[in-house]
Amino acid sequence: MSDADERRYHPFTRLIHGRMHSEHWQYDDHIVPPISSSAAYRLESAQRGAEGFVEFANPEFNVDQHAPIYIYDRLDEPARGMLEENLAQAEGGDRCACFATGMAAISGALGVVSKTGDRIIAHPTLYGCTYSLFTNWYPRYGIDVEFVNMHDLAAVEKAIEPAQTMVVYFETPVNPTLEVIDIQAIAAIIKRANAKRPDRKRRIFLVVDNTFSTPFSQRPFEHGADIVVHSLTKNIGGFGTDMGGAVICENLIYPDLLLYRKDFGGPLSPKSAWPVLTHGLPTLPVRTRRQQETALKVARYLEQHPTVERVLYPGLESHPAYDLAKRQMRDPDGGFAPGILVYFVLKGTPEEGRAKGARVIDTLAKDSLAITLAVSLGQIRTLVEHPSSMTHAPIPVEAQLEAGIDPGGIRLAMGLEEADDIIADLARALGS
Numbered sequence: 001m002s003d004a005d006e007r008r009y010h011p012f013t014r015l016i017h018g019r020m021h022s023e024h025w026q027y028d029d030h031i032v033p034p035i036s037s038s039a040a041y042r043l044e045s046a047q048r049g050a051e052g053f054v055e056f057a058n059p060e061f062n063v064d065q066h067a068p069i070y071i072y073d074r075l076d077e078p079a080r081g082m083l084e085e086n087l088a089q090a091e092g093g094d095r096c097a098c099f100a101t102g103m104a105a106i107s108g109a110l111g112v113v114s115k116t117g118d119r120i121i122a123h124p125t126l127y128g129c130t131y132s133l134f135t136n137w138y139p140r141y142g143i144d145v146e147f148v149n150m151h152d153l154a155a156v157e158k159a160i161e162p163a164q165t166m167v168v169y170f171e172t173p174v175n176p177t178l179e180v181i182d183i184q185a186i187a188a189i190i191k192r193a194n195a196k197r198p199d200r201k202r203r204i205f206l207v208v209d210n211t212f213s214t215p216f217s218q219r220p221f222e223h224g225a226d227i228v229v230h231s232l233t234k235n236i237g238g239f240g241t242d243m244g245g246a247v248i249c250e251n252l253i254y255p256d257l258l259l260y261r262k263d264f265g266g267p268l269s270p271k272s273a274w275p276v277l278t279h280g281l282p283t284l285p286v287r288t289r290r291q292q293e294t295a296l297k298v299a300r301y302l303e304q305h306p307t308v309e310r311v312l313y314p315g316l317e318s319h320p321a322y323d324l325a326k327r328q329m330r331d332p333d334g335g336f337a338p339g340i341l342v343y344f345v346l347k348g349t350p351e352e353g354r355a356k357g358a359r360v361i362d363t364l365a366k367d368s369l370a371i372t373l374a375v376s377l378g379q380i381r382t383l384v385e386h387p388s389s390m391t392h393a394p395i396p397v398e399a400q401l402e403a404g405i406d407p408g409g410i411r412l413a414m415g416l417e418e419a420d421d422i423i424a425d426l427a428r429a430l431g432s
């Protein structure tokens with residue numbers, strides 16, 4: 001529309017319509033991409049709208065032929081789209097779809113590869129809400145979840161045999177115990193089982209929650225995983241300002257994932273995609289290098305402390321899977337990248353450990369500047385929490401003990417403070 005034509009309208013009507021479709025507004029010229037915020041998109045013609053719907057989630061359509069036809073935020077959106085391309089590249093996967101939270105991403109990934117009558121095999125120690133999804137919700141949908149210790153490869157091999165088994169699911173390192181699970185060994189078992197399943201859509205998918213490692217420390221596709229899920233709320237987001245989740249997968253299941261997100265909802269808001277795109281992901285390597293240096297210092301300090309029973313950190317020689325961690329947890333330059341979390345248990349019976357742990361945590365909450373009592377992880381601030389009563393409270397105490405979650409266990413997630421300050425605050429709290 002020409003300026004003269006526009007002037008026929010009342011100034012207030014023009015204020016509403018503005019000049020927001022200027023030819024000059026293109027993303028290429030921005031050093032920092034703008035936060036996009038538009039629920040719906042202007043379509044030049046009904047024909048173009050129809051093309052947009054035909055192309056959406058259509059595996060036959062080659063996305064590289066022309067720019068996407070945006071219709072509606074829940075389908076596709078430019079700020080989130082840029083983040084998705086960057087995440088797929090960081091993980092070494094084909095495609096990525098981002099969701100409003102990590103839990104939305106996990107339900108999305110599992111929602112496309114399982115249905116009523118299917119079976120999911122999962123490691124018994126899991127993020128509390130994932131455990132609750134598996135035990136409170138999936139049984140209602142007729143999806144059977146069996147917990148199998150992923151360190152027992154013979155048990156895994158046996159458990160995945162039935163034709164209904166569609167998914168093997170775990171986190172590594174495991175939240176909160178920091179056990180390390182051998183992705184390659186499990187992938188090899190699945191590959192043997194899949195060799196007997198000619199239908200590609202009825203094969204077993206290996207789904208790995210890579211939240212604790214991030215693609216900086218570990219890229220599960222390199223070890224044979226089929227789908228990687230993330231909570232972007234954690235270290236990829238990095239600053240603790242926004243929630244988000246991501247699923248990275250191969251081209252084969254990506255169209256279903258987009259359709260799932262369109263129909264069940266829960267896409268990542270572009271306003272929450274923007275900080276991850278502009279601040280979180282680009283600073284992930286510098287933040288993680290610093291955090292893992294601190295984690296090793298803190299783990300070594302705790303290991304020699306007289307009140308501490310044991311410390312689990314994949315970077316310690318004493319970690320039961322130290323050799324596996326050294327093989328599996330590598331930054332893209334090949335450096336050992338054992339992560340930013342440390343888990344430790346205080347001496348005494350479980351009851352004594354729990355009481356002492358609560359005292360240490362309360363002292364930190366009251367007196368420490370460097371350590372903050374809060375759930376979540378992967379922020380610029382060091383966070384401490386008590387998994388048994390906080391993040392893993394949905395898991396019954398007996399199941400917690402079976403899964404190696406000690407009632408007195410304490411989880412530390414490193415921030416960017418000076419390591420000496422973190423250690424000094426821990427020393428004061430442990431001495432109290």
Ligand SMILES: *Cc1c(COP(=O)(O)O)cnc(C)c1O
Nearest residue numbers: 101102103127175211231233244
């Ligand atoms: C936090 C977390 C989730 C859930 O992510 P939200 O963004 O909180 O929904 C899933 N898995 C792991 C390992 C987590 O730490």
